[in-house]
Amino acid sequence: MRNRIALVFSFFFFTSLAAADPAAADDRTICAQRGHDDRIAACSRLIAKSGGRDAVAFDNRGAEYGDKGDYDRAISDFSEAVRIDPKYALAWQHRGAALLRRNEVDRAIADLTQSIRLDANNPNALNDRGMAYAAAGDSERALSDYNAAIRINPRFKFAYFNRGRLYAGKGDHTRAIAEYSEVIRIDPTYGYAFNNRGLSYRDTGQSERAMADFSEAIRLLPRTTLAYNNRGDIYLLQGRYDQALADFNDSLRNDPQHQSALVNRGMVFEKLGEVAKARADFNAALAAPQKYDSAKWAMDKARERLAALDDTSIKTVPATTTSVIALPGPSSRNDRRIALVVGNSAYENVAALANPARDAALVAETLRLTGFESVTLLTDLRKDALTAALRDFARQAEIADWAMVYYAGHGMEVGGVNYLIPIDAKIASDRDVSFEAVALDQVLNAAERAKRLRLIVLDACRDNPFANQMKRTMTLASRSVSRGLAAIEPEAGTLVVYAAKDGEMALDGEGRNSPFATAFVNNMRKPGLEVRRLFDVVRDDVMEATNRAQKPFSYGSVSGRQDFYFVAGK
Template identity: 45%
Template sequence: MCSRPSPRSRNRGFAISRCTSLRRCCMIRARRCIGMCMPLTGAIQAERRRAIDVRRGTRPASFCHGANNIVVSISGRWNGMTGMRPSLLRLAALGLLLLLNSPSYAGLREDGAACDATEPHPELAIPACTRLIAANPRGRDLSITYYNRALAWHNKGNLEKAKADYDQSIAINPSFAPSYGQRAKVYLQNQDYDRALSDFDQAIRLKPAGQFSAGWFNNRAELFVATGDYDRALADYGKSIELDPNSWYAYVNRALVYDFSGKDRLAALHCEDAIKRAPHAAGPYYCRAAVEVSAGDLDSAARDVERAIAIQDGQSEFYSLRGLTFAGKGELDQAMRDYDRATQLNAQGALNYARRGLADEKKGDVDAARADFRHALDVIGLDQLDRTQGQRVAREGLQRLDKVASTDKSVVADHAAAKPVPALATAVPVPPISAGKAATTERRVALVVGNSKYRSVPVLPNPGQDAAAIANTLRAVGFQDVRLVTDATRDSLVDALKSFTSAADGADWAVIYYAGHGMEMAGENYLVPVDAKLATDRDVSFEAVALTQVMGATEGARKLHLVILDACRDNPFANQIKRTVASRSIGRGLAQVEPDSGTLVVYAAKHGQVALDGDGGHSPFVTALIKRMQTPRIEIRKLFDLVRDDVMVATDRRQQPFSYGSVPGAEDFYFVGASQNAAK
């Protein structure tokens, strides 16, 4: 995600008003500058000329002597000065000249220029600002000096010292909005989202439409991206565009969120808008390349990312994206070279390491993949969308590698012990399937879970009966092994998943349907068993079951991995969970997922919506799903499109089911094919 420049280059107006920079005072506030705006050798003559202008009324009676930080006011009228002897005037001018050429003044002037420099040079700015703070020259605003030193520490990567200086700047001048805006970025980088949001809000309250406000809305949108609140992120990017319509940054960032949300068309339109505004900038072409990768157009993406690199070489995200195009074409060696270059350019890019970890995994280098995935989880980069995507990919990668390792061990243990898998205590007995129903030659297995009778929150009316109806439908369309689990505790849900994993190994289809409560915490999705209490955020990983574990249970199937989640309800646990870590976000429903290729995850309602229970015996989603699953010859991709349309009509567009991931493109998948229909 593209970061707007920090307001260092624009904060000169504050410094200038206190006469902290001779050059800028002369260029920007020339009407109030005399004498020292010219070479010292001509200082006296220039001062006299400007004094004449004051007398004529063409110049104001207050002027500033630049970097010496001394504000001189002509309190008396010119007529009062004309009576002074020429010798006295010459003596005063000579004294002023000696003062301005003194070593102490020269040092302060140089420090002022270094501390206030537009281009970030922390090695010069930090000591210069420190000396100015110690000297505390009259007329200089220390809140701005602390702010400039904080920017230097921030650019150097020392977040602790940057925050301390932003704190000092705010303590001196609580109305100085840029310090809040920049301190918020420190909190954001440290994943302290509550404090970051508070500071962004305060900066915007102080300057809702100032010269930096577009940047604050852009950066606050990144916070919402990090916490999974994509609707508010898109709204803030829109406000940033409104305040600064000629800047391409917010267009690109908004496009990337649209792309991440699966809204390819809107993403592409925003990239094109960015290109129109900045045809010679690299970021908009990178934006379009990212959208093209998502659409599977790797050749166009490769051309656009090459163009971005040609315009602005040295950007890690450009090489990372080009590596992804190489990996998509199976050219792993070239992909690895680009990923290596990306990590060299930006050691804090989570997505760089995550993508390289995927390439390591494809090459069979498990140790390298594990190291890259772990590195992705440790970085603290500023780009929130990069970190959100990269760390999600890394977590799933580590869980996948751990599963492979544990599976290998369990296979050996199972062969050694040769013990049967125990029956599930909470499973509803499933009658044997007649040969007539099992008309398909493929082996299809399903695990269906319905959690209604929660113990710590109100009972849900529909999940139990919805799950029973789905199980019956799956049996009717030819699934040979359907396991129905109702009101699952955590232990029984984990046991059911473990047993189902074994059943899925070697099957053609593996399907899991879950109805009940689900939630998101810190970017990870969880299914909530009926015995969960979730008193604190630390309890979630112990009392709930991670969605990645659920998806992993389907991976053994040869052809289709399908997970259907009717868990997008208004989660009551979110109100009662006590957060022990302030930066740990807790969502009211499920966050978006990025499943591996070949896995399809279907939500009953897209992120940000609540699934409705409906007025009948089943929810609108289940009613539509049962209807479409029993209809012959509907390919599975189209089937879920039809389910979406049915639900939107039934709920007056208040609920929109959403699919993530994909199924293998080389084959069509039908719940009921032509042969099955004939058999019935």
């Protein structure tokens, strides 16, 4: 469900030079004026008067063609400018930028390098070459050029912006956020910086800050398609379907062929049971041109959802949703209940899991409808994002009565310590685990300040996905690396529930959701089922569904002086 948009902005920096020709003063003024309606005609008259020898007029006319997206004519004019004056540094830069816009990366780098040889103090040429190097996958040279541009002009916002994109592409969102914040300090009206900073906030689990940035980007760029889509993506993850639908409609109003917005809107329609509309959007996404870096994600997701709609099991979703809506209220309307729900499916270095993202969405939707005030749903989190999400949740838990964390994905136990596995984990040896994964203690700490109930639910007892590739280090040879998770003894007032007993494995099952998630959601809806009893029933249901191959287990204790209900009795 997450929209993995990596934004690419190439910037033209056309600088006009006017020759001192009093007889053509009006044409020179217009030819040097970017965006003037008569600019191309004025430049053409100057070129004709000069007998085709006016390099500046060719350069300015090429700039106007470039602004209009006519890169063939732009490149032709820039080529004439450098033929007439081979030392015309700006014309080399402009042709390099136009070639980059046509994805002719090697030729772009050659032209921009020549421009820098002729004028080493032009930050625009350095910034453009940095983008070309980034497009070629040479991040070190790209970073060097951005740094050089900033040394020349410490207030050059575009180099900060592109440096931020480079860091974000590497997953270093802390640095990316700092770069985008510097752009905003320099130019508070630059909407793209708010949009991209919002993406980094989103990818680190800071959804409220992300929403604020996307909203500001929309205010500054009302005709944007990207920020509407990105904000709608968060609404979709939060189950706020009306707001999500409005944002995706606005995104598509600005660009009817934005593939990610089409797919995201299709998923909203799917959630609402409007299957025909969902199909139409998914098919439209597959037919649309691939204009954005999110195109591959969008096409893969569209194919996935169309295949799922062909599965008869999808027909049960609207009925299930309707049955949840009819629930009675929670046991105490004064309780402040919050939840963090995480589903990791798209693992990068081991096989992906089919169900966790779907399980998380189902659990989150049910929690909202059983009276939880705040439910944060996040999927496919890298380590920095998972850590940031837990940090944010810990702050919320300080003023909550209930704090619940549900995690579906890979988990493992090493040396008696349980870990949740982010999607970007690379674990080649047992020594890597503490650096690449998130210890269960961090999850417990995130919920510990809640006043009445701390509940941790882990559908993470699958087989260790790194077992066949992990090396045992000599110094750590005594560490055990077992199946499933290890037993735990949480403090009083905390209940930890495993989808499978310690040392045993949980199953994904053959349906759209795991046996544990299905049993948990079905029993969570039942009025008057006290939480301790609830997980006893979940255990029985899972054992029956798996022919006793999987046995959920609860650890810890809660106060015997009060009862806890997801849904109160009549």
